[in-house]
Amino acid sequence: MLELKAIRKSYGPIEVLHGVDLQVRAGEVHALLGENGAGKSTLMKIVSGIIQPSDGQIFIDGKSYSFANYDEAIAAGVGIVFQEFSLIPGLTAIENMFLARELRGRFGLLDRKAMRKRAQATLKRLEIDLPLDVPIARLSVAEQQFVEIAKALSLDARILVLDEPTATLTPSETEHLFKVMRELREAGVAIVFISHHLEEISEICDRITVLRDGEYVGSSEVADISTDRLVEMMVGRRIENSFPPKPAPDPAAPVVLEAVEVQLRRGGPVSGFQLRAGEILGFAGLVGSGRTETVLSILGEYGSARCKIQVDGKEMRLRSPADGLAHGIGLLPESRKEQGLITSFSILQNVSLNNYGKYRQAHWFIDFKKELASTQAAMDQVHVKAQGPRARVDTLSGGNQQKVVIARWLNHQMRVLIFDEPTRGIDVGAKAEIYQLMRAFTAQGYAIIMISSELPEVIGMADRVCVFRSGGIVATVEGDAITSEQIMTHATTGRVHHVA
């Protein structure tokens, strides 16, 4: 039904898909598997015409297609339900289903009756019952997802792509979704199902295809493959030589930060961890598993249900990152452009942004000489390559921008640095430099939390690893137990402890 041959996609000089094949038959649920960043979402965006491949062919029912945009893919029978929904929250289910394709009646006015009839028919076919006349913002996430699916089907989709549909569903909602998927399968729809939850694969899927780092690894019938083998296919064997050696663990090192009880959502899992001076504690898990939210709630930046922490053994409540700074806890956020840098500022101004307490004259005024000297020193310490401290940060490479964000924290008496995805979008050479820096910091006694979605990075850098799943820590592994298989198994099948 759907066949992709040797799909390649490059962004500038960087190729993210290196010739991927995929075959999906009518009336089957086909799982597309791979780690974060393996290229699944990119591939599905190509199938649905949202982005165009650099090379390769798309066949539907044996006919070759090349989609210029999403609309052309829809016309060819492709429907996609995104990870982030594309619904308009203020409109009703019917209005969303017919958005930009409204049925017109007399005088070109909306034919609301006909739209309602068509919507009801589609939902009935799926045996879905949901309120049609309230803004969909008031529906549950599962119901919104059904609206998305119904929207795709009302456009006569014969190929349906579901991008991590179960990530935010409760078990009973997932069950309902699977029922709908089975009905669609009976009706001959080809479904591409992306999920990180391996137990779901054996429950609902017929065949699988695995991607790794943008490469096609293989396909198989689900019945013919074990979970262990699946994990191995997803993780693969990789060379890990850019990481500095790990020092021997020091069990006597003091605990600088302890999360006693963190509960992100009411009714969600409660977890905690200890962070010792001089160690790198890895936070592993899938995207959306609650790693970033956990550190943000420690810093008072995320409204969690419960957050009890101790800094140096003293119970503490941080109300903002500014409080974190005062207690020596600094965050290097996930997205440098949106959360890390003031792009209209120079390097100097970015680095000194939270340092002014250190260089003041007569209490009120900035001591520009001191500002320049200490910024230059911090830049040298992390080897920022730039024309000078007054260069604009938006002219720097990703690696150098990250170093600027790091440099910001070096003029303080910091004890805890939290790196969220420290090497995202950074080239290999700069990555190695940042790893060296992190080790240099721990050698000076800093404690580091490193949130990372790249398994090799977690394995190569972390002294201990907390594995997150569904909003809580499901396991903490250390030493030789830090392996891809261990982490992936916990991240995809680990049990969370629910406490009321």
Added chain:
Amino acid sequence: MSHDSTIDAKGRRRRAALDWLFHSPLALPLVGLIVVSVLMSFASDNFFTVNNILNVLRQVSVVGILAVGMTFVILTGGIDLSVGAVMALSGTVAAGLMVNMGLPGGVGLAAALLVGTGLGLISGALVAWGRMPAIIVTLAMMGIARGLGLIYSGGYPISGLPGWVSWFGVGRIGIIPVPVIIMVTVYALAWVMLERTAFGRHVYSLGGNETAARLSGVRTRWVKLAVFGISGLTASLAAIVLTGRLMSGQPNAGVGFELDAIAAVVLGGTAIAGGRGLILGTLIGAVLLGILNNGLNLMGINPYMQDVIKGLIILLAIYIGREWR
């Protein structure tokens, strides 16, 4: 040989000047100011006289002072629509305390400053801790302040102020009008705050990227509170100047002044989304607006038509500013 090198030096200096012209945020407002001044001097022989220029500056002073607080707010990415109404309320309260209650003048002036700053701080607190959009909060504050002023005064101007109050509005030191001195002083203080203090840097950082500023440890809520407080303070300083000029507390004064203040800030090259801009640009913007008003008056153009022309010029200026970058 030496001849060549002088040419080189000249060329380099010229290129540096051109470079400045293209890259300084002050360049465009200055060019606008010069162009408008030259046009006005052709249109009216009286334009380039010392008297007229001092007169323009005196007329500019009220909006010019309002625009200082507005610059702080806009640099953080906010907006303050309440400045005109807050100014009217502050002036009315000051006049009422002096005239109706017979309190000493100093108390009246202090009350004006307190009222303005207080209302600004309330807006700021609602924006920062209440997480409400600045445009809505200050729109509401505009209505509240205007209404309170009318209630307090019964809707009528409060006159009969002691004579010395007029010093703030029409007095002179040497030949320089007092309002101009007050305005220049306010700009100088604002320049020091924005350019020379950590607070100023934090103001810019909020407009540049509030999330990044907060995550790196800037106390963004307090910065927001402070900029609205400053805006209230400058509104009450403007109120003192205005009350001195009118010699009465006018509850209906300053309608639409918030728009003139915003226009001055934007004409001065400050980005309406915040993060970029200079306080000196605002001064240029305010003077530019004043010259337009003055020139159009000297040319005897119908006041209704003047509004249309001013609107078109603001549009043109913003358009040119965009294309320039």
